[in-house]
Amino acid sequence: MKKVVLFAVGMVLGSTTLAQEEIDTSVKADFVNEYIWRGQKLGDVAVQPTFGVGYKGLSLTAWGSYGLSNKDDVKEMDLTLAYTIGRLNFGVTDYWFSSGLDPDARYFKYDAHGTNHLFEANVGYDFGFASLQWYTNVAGNDGTNKDGKRAYSSYFEATVPFTLFSVGWTAAAGAVPFATTSYGTTGFAVTNLTLRVAKDIKVTDSFSIPVFGQLTGNPCSQKAYLVFGFTLQP
Numbered sequence: 001m002k003k004v005v006l007f008a009v010g011m012v013l014g015s016t017t018l019a020q021e022e023i024d025t026s027v028k029a030d031f032v033n034e035y036i037w038r039g040q041k042l043g044d045v046a047v048q049p050t051f052g053v054g055y056k057g058l059s060l061t062a063w064g065s066y067g068l069s070n071k072d073d074v075k076e077m078d079l080t081l082a083y084t085i086g087r088l089n090f091g092v093t094d095y096w097f098s099s100g101l102d103p104d105a106r107y108f109k110y111d112a113h114g115t116n117h118l119f120e121a122n123v124g125y126d127f128g129f130a131s132l133q134w135y136t137n138v139a140g141n142d143g144t145n146k147d148g149k150r151a152y153s154s155y156f157e158a159t160v161p162f163t164l165f166s167v168g169w170t171a172a173a174g175a176v177p178f179a180t181t182s183y184g185t186t187g188f189a190v191t192n193l194t195l196r197v198a199k200d201i202k203v204t205d206s207f208s209i210p211v212f213g214q215l216t217g218n219p220c221s222q223k224a225y226l227v228f229g230f231t232l233q234p
Helices: 002-022
Strands: 023-032 035-037 040-043 046-055 058-067 076-085 088-097 117-126 131-140 154-164 167-176 189-202 208-218 223-232
Touching: 040 058
Parallel strands: none
Antiparallel strands: 023 046, 023 223, 035 040, 046 058, 058 076, 076 088, 088 117, 117 131, 131 154, 154 167, 167 189, 189 208, 208 223
16 A cells, blocks of 8 residues: 555656746846837836746747836836647737726736727747748727728738858848828838847856847838847846
């Protein structure tokens, strides 16, 4: 009987250890001089924390942006549920902003015509040498089209990673296919051309700080941005 009990305890401990090994967790915070998203400026100096858990291709991630230099910058908190199988990925994101249809900025207010939440679905494929991603707003505080109706605002982007001078780079091109006030477009428009570079700065033998820089141009709005940032991660 004692051997049976010891065997059962060993199985439980073994399965618990295995489950813990299979669950990935991540905690980090980016600090940026400007918050640029898909070719649009959404804020000045900001801290952008991330917390995520993942298990066998399924992940749940919380991400936020909080202004450090401008008290009028909009606060943001996003929750993303995603699943990756092979090279295919898809997911749903719940964006929440401190400004929107609800002047009191209540997080748990989900009224169709009075919420600060925006829900977006996405699907993408990684070809290895490049990846493609499509995003569409499906509910919440979406923009409007030329007729003043819900635009179901969409955005698609192609990214190409490459190495140059032993440093990792990423080139991205994104466009909005239809008219929407969310992106300030009146039809098909290229809104994001980005070149990004990232490199780790070694502080000690066991600790380094990832730094990154990016140059972003928005042909639609005729704006350009130069972003620098670094990441703190345990």
